[in-house]
Amino acid sequence: MKMYGRRMARATAPVIGALALFASGAVTAPLEAQAAPAGRVCMFEAPDGAYGAGHAAFAIKAPGKTNHWIYGSFGSTNDAPVNGWINGGTWEKTRGHFTSVRDKDHNNARYYTRYRCVNTRDGDVKRAQSWYTTVKNRGYNVATNNCLHMSMAVFKGYSEALRKDTRLKSATRWTPNDYYNEVLPAARWEASHSL
Template identity: 75%
Template sequence: MKFGQQLARAATPVVGSLALLAAGMATAPVEAQAAPLGRVCMFEAPNGAYGAGHAAFAIKVRGEANHWIYGSFGSFVDSPRAGWIKGGTWEKARAHFTDVKDKKEQYYTRYRCVNTRDGDVRRAQSWYTAVKNRGYNLSTNNCLHMSMAVFKGYSEILRKDTRLPSATNTRPNYYYEAVLKNAKWEMSHRLDDKKK
């Protein structure tokens, strides 16, 4: 192939792109488009911890269509009690929480989510590790602390939200029902509702 032919071939995509821009049919580069929203969800087992409730977390990996990080801390039922973290699709995360049983009864029964304009999975995982390494403590480092640490590590917006106070000495059921509602998280969804 001669140099002139190579130059003409190389110029064709540029000319085509300019034509699309002129016609208004091309979109801005991905970097210039609005970043996809972050999303966090708290899964809750109302009968966990002798009726005080048990919380678990899921966070969406921004920029990926359907990849989530999810986990739990401090539950005898959803083991290991020392904490665990996994990655997968939303469907896989929901299936995990749906399948956890306590004496043959569904353990997690509901979840509540909120979108964020930011979301840093690496920072969330770092906060997860910090909480896990402190060891479980019923009042000061429990499942609710873990979930909120992951959410606030993931999102600076959530970290600065004054409607999301410390989890210390707070029952997960109360935090899920009252605090998240007051903070304008989405309505509670039943985990066994296949439509969500």
């Protein structure tokens, strides 16, 4: 019986020591494994567009592909055609496009100057493209179907998680600048990046 008692004491000593470290905060419980994001979206923004209300454009990453993005815009004469366009390519090509657009109303200065991104747990490029076509076919309307409506329709078509995120308000009654500066940060999108 003495032998059994010593073995038990030796076996429980490390457990008691670990519990003491855990209780003191020196050791923490392992974090729950988080799933890698399946998708990523970015809103590109031209703050001086639309007479200071701003202009929004979209970019979505093709899930399962290392470096392929779909990007486009709607309703800007600087980023013709005004009725919308869509393209695909690498992140470098995507970013390069938005960097190269010039503002015809402001001495040919850079039009898009910043962007915000967020990772998503899902992503469906075909569904996003379908929403792009739906919004484009409705025709541009400054109040009810503008560049911000297009971008948000593409993002929410792409990701069910974004579609269900109640922090992402309807684009109606928001300027692109206000949406970019207020709504996206409140929805925990990344900090703004300069182009």
